[in-house]
Amino acid sequence: MNNPQLNKNGELHHLLTTEGLPAPIIRHILDRAAIFVNSAEGNEIRKVPLLQGKSVFNIFFESSTRTRTTFEIAAKRLSADVVNLSIGSSSTSKGETLLDTVGNLCAMHADMFVVRHAQSGAAHFIAKYVAPEIHVINAGDGRHAHPTQALLDMFTIRHYKKEFHNLRVAIVGDILHSRVARSQIHALTTLGVPEVRVIAPKTLLPTMVEKLGVQVYHDMRQGLRDVDVVMMLRLQNERMTGALLPSAQEYFKYYGLTQKKLALAKGDAIVMHPGPMNRGVEIDSSVADGANSVILPQVTFGIAVRMAVMSMLAGAK
């Protein structure tokens, strides 16, 4: 089975998932992002001309503010022309098929599509049908993947921990419905993290999740013991229906991150969250705003990582 995101030379052509993404490519993305972080840390935000004359289409079939905005900022800092399309489900309700939508957008001569869609596999689907010169970046497809989020998380971990091969990482929360968790797990295992733990009640874990290379914990206290990195996941409100969880209160009591539970992790553990946070549901404010939290730097790094991915796809050296 060919990896659909690499070209014949093994170079990145689309970014669809972190699964099967070779470690050297991930490291290359992180290295490149580091350059952008340094350049952005000067007071004046430097705009670089790497994507000058290129058009980036943000195609969001599912609503998102933060991810779309960070992609937009990243593209603009690279001097690209950015077009934002919030398609929602409107074009499909008007009878236009996804394939027609994609065909129309291709005809507008875009260079890059940043795609978010509620269906797992939508980005792969679009990548299969776009014109060969167009690059597709998956900005989240259903429960499947959110590779730029995972890459910015890897960047954050490397920034604070330097290495991956000596880490113990815990991912806490709704793994079942989380594209972020899946992408994080693949990226962490690819980069050689020896111990990745997932912590959740059984209703929020997918079948055979251990096949992804993780250790399963249902007791958060045990799962957090001696970890270097705690990656929290957002708990969607709709999980309170469908008999997945009894209440937000009980969830917080058993799976919410508090100072007391965090104390079981290593003293210098970092706490991450992909946002937007539900304070008091999956994370206590004192932790979110506390000394171990790197949640805001994650957002800053996210722009640099997306700049790195876009410029790599565009073939800039």
Place this chain on the structure above:
Amino acid sequence: MNIHIKNGRLIDPKNGIDAQRDVFVAEKRIAAIGTAPDGFVADRVIDAVGLMVIPGLVDTAARLREPGYEYKATLESEMEAAVAGGVTSLACPPDTDPPLDEPGLVEMLKHRARSLKLCRVFPVGALTYGLKGEELTEMAELSDAGCKAFGQADAPLTDTRVLLRAMQYAATFGYSVWLRPQDSFIAMNGVAHDGEVATRLGLPSIPAVAETIALSTMLHLARETGARLHVCLLSSAAGAELVRAAKREGLAVTCDVSINHVHLSEMDIGYFDSNCHLVPPLRGLRDRAALRAALLDGTIDAICSNHSPVDEDAKQLPFAEAEAGATGVELLLPLALKWAEQDDVPLLEAFKHITANPAQLLGQKVGYLSVGAHADVCIFDPEATWIIEAAALKSQGKNSPFLGYEARGRVRYTLVEGQVAYQSNS
């Protein structure tokens, strides 16, 4: 017309024959096997040297899409596909639009099918009106109109009281009830087997327990009512075990599996191949092995194509949104051969599952080649290889998980009721 099929290797599972035998067809029937009857003058001689001569295939699940879904497929296109695949009898599920819940619809379908003079069509009537799982259909009337069994196709029947009564009523008349076991609550929104692949791809999943829960219910009700239960499209190892135990107990239960599930597993989904979005979902490798074993020990009676042509637009969507189903009536024979080859299954045993056994499930005197039997014959070249691709398929549906595979075994002639309904030029 008298036809002499000479020099072929006759394989007739029902009569246990696997030998070089000539077959003589007179009018609509098999006139003789081996030597010509007195005074037989052939109007046509089919030289079957190097070819196999078997009873025409009987497929227990092939959707023709009429009435209502002519944009997906038509009787003409799908019946032509059937005879091109050597299928001479097929049962069509009731999930047309409207569903087959009125005698008039069934009569119309039978009439249309007959007028095309291709293969035999045996409708499975709807068990409940509109397949809604609420009110019983007029089963006796539908039976008079030509329905050979009653079922729900893929529509759920969640109300167990309705199911109990439907089975009681069917048992009154001795009709068999054809049901695909799936608990609709557990399966809700699921599109793939609840296993490694769905976990990796983030696809909403259907665990095997959805099958076994529903199957257990059906078996309990079959025991209670004495109804003849036919379990359609078994997919899991645990399901096969339940059917095995029920048969051992002596329940009047039969079972089929789709050829897709004999060959494929969840692994074939790869990167979201929507051609592998099937009903029931492709399960794990262990399930596939268990289904194969269940065919050999008699737990599963028949292999069907579960032919479900889907139009291109409905398939070209992200996996979960793509319509489930695959075309397959033309692939049943080569894929059954492939299974026989892979598992060293004697051809007599392998072909039983696509001829005599499914014929028995339908209660029809077809699927064998005794003297006096209907002259429904499939003559094929077991060595001919071909690539499964859209252009090679007569079905209007081009959606198959096997696209690109090399198939071995190609039909040369199909006889239905003593007439050549299909013959290939190559």
